[in-house]
Amino acid sequence: AQSVTQLDSHVSVSEGTPVLLRCNYSSSYSPSLFWYVQHPNKGLQLLLKYTSAATLVKGINGFEAEFKKSETSFHLTKPSAHMSDAAEYFCVVETGANNLFFGTGTRLTVIP
Amino acid sequence: DTGVSQNPRHKITKRGQNVTFRCDPISEHNRLYWYRQTLGQGPEFLTYFQNEAQLEKSRLLSDRFSAERPKGSFSTLEIQRTEQGDSAMYLCASSSLRGRLVGTGELFFGEGSRLTVL
Numbered sequence: 001a002q003s004v005t006q007l008d009s010h011v012s013v014s015e016g017t018p019v020l021l022r023c024n025y026s027s028s029y030s031p032s033l034f035w036y037v038q039h040p041n042k043g044l045q046l047l048l049k050y051t052s053a054a055t056l057v058k059g060i061n062g063f064e065a066e067f068k069k070s071e072t073s074f075h076l077t078k079p080s081a082h083m084s085d086a087a088e089y090f091c092v093v094e095t096g097a098n099n100l101f102f103g104t105g106t107r108l109t110v111i112p
Numbered sequence: 113d114t115g116v117s118q119n120p121r122h123k124i125t126k127r128g129q130n131v132t133f134r135c136d137p138i139s140e141h142n143r144l145y146w147y148r149q150t151l152g153q154g155p156e157f158l159t160y161f162q163n164e165a166q167l168e169k170s171r172l173l174s175d176r177f178s179a180e181r182p183k184g185s186f187s188t189l190e191i192q193r194t195e196q197g198d199s200a201m202y203l204c205a206s207s208s209l210r211g212r213l214v215g216t217g218e219l220f221f222g223e224g225s226r227l228t229v230l
Contacts, residue, residue: 034218043116044155044203044221090154099145099168100219102154 002027002093004074006103014111019063019078021106023091026072032094033074035065036102039087047089050074061085086110114138116222118204124228125194132190133225137206144187145219146179147203148172155203161187194229201226 007022025031035047048059055067061084065076074091091103117136125131137144143162147155158177159169163184173179176194181187191198205219 036221041223043223044205044219046218049218092154099157099160100155102147102156104152104154 002031002095003101004033004091004093004103006091006106008106009104010107010109012109012111013081015083016080019076019081019085019108021076021089021091021108023074023076023103024072025074025091025093027093030069033065033067034092034094034100035059035063035074035076036090036092037087038090038105044090047076081108081110083110083112116204116206116220118202118222118225120225121223122226122228124230126230127196128193130190130192131194131227132188133202133204133227135187135189135204135222137186137204138208138220139185141206141208141220142184143207144181145205145207146187146189147205149201149203149224150199158189158202191227194227196229199227199229 003026005024013019030052033050036044037047038044047063048057050057050067058064063078065074067074088105088107090105092100095101119134123131145160146158148158149155157170158173159179161181164181176192179189201224203221203224205221207219
């Protein structure tokens with residue numbers, strides 16, 4: 001079965017410093033992986049997706065993620081945090097049953 | 113606004129009452145999903161429709177839950193005899209898979225309907 005594990009429930013960074021949100025996946029085959037973001041009182045929004053093309057995936061708002069099969073990881077990064085990045089981030093894997101399995105989320109706090 | 117719309121946004125009810133949530137997907141999307149999100153957790157899959165057909169239901173969807181999408185457009189999620197454990201955010205999402213046989217593609221989520229059972 002496909003699943004993801006988000007290694008940090010809460011990450012705090014200073015504005016202008018790099019962001020790293022960690023995610024490991026478990027899959028019996030090459031997975032489709034996603035990062036979604038949830039701002040307070042807003043719907044979940046797709047940041048980026050990996051579907052077995054390039055291993056480095058660029059998303060919206062300067063975020064990117066790298067698929068590393070040898071490490072079964074799909075970490076989300078951004079070179080410089082902005083105050084507007086404060087939100088809940090979910091690592092997601094597409095299951096073989098045509099739905100999505102969400103991780104437990106990482107809350108990103110950006111300190112001014 | 114042409115996004116996914118959910119109503120009501122908030123519902124407070126007493127234990128044992130029935131509640132119904134409505135979801136209007138993006139108009140050209142043929143797939144519609146329901147998820148449940150409890151505090152501090154990621155969304156959990158409940159069920160999905162392709163057009164009007166309900167193709168899969170999670171084990172989380174007990175007999176008290178029923179979902180419909182009668183004309184392949186909007187969908188309703190009804191919870192009968194609500195329990196305090198049903199308190200959660202119920203999320204609806206839609207996607208378009210025309211030309212694809214499998215996979216979810218990108219899901220577009222609504223803002224959710226928050227249920228509080230007293």
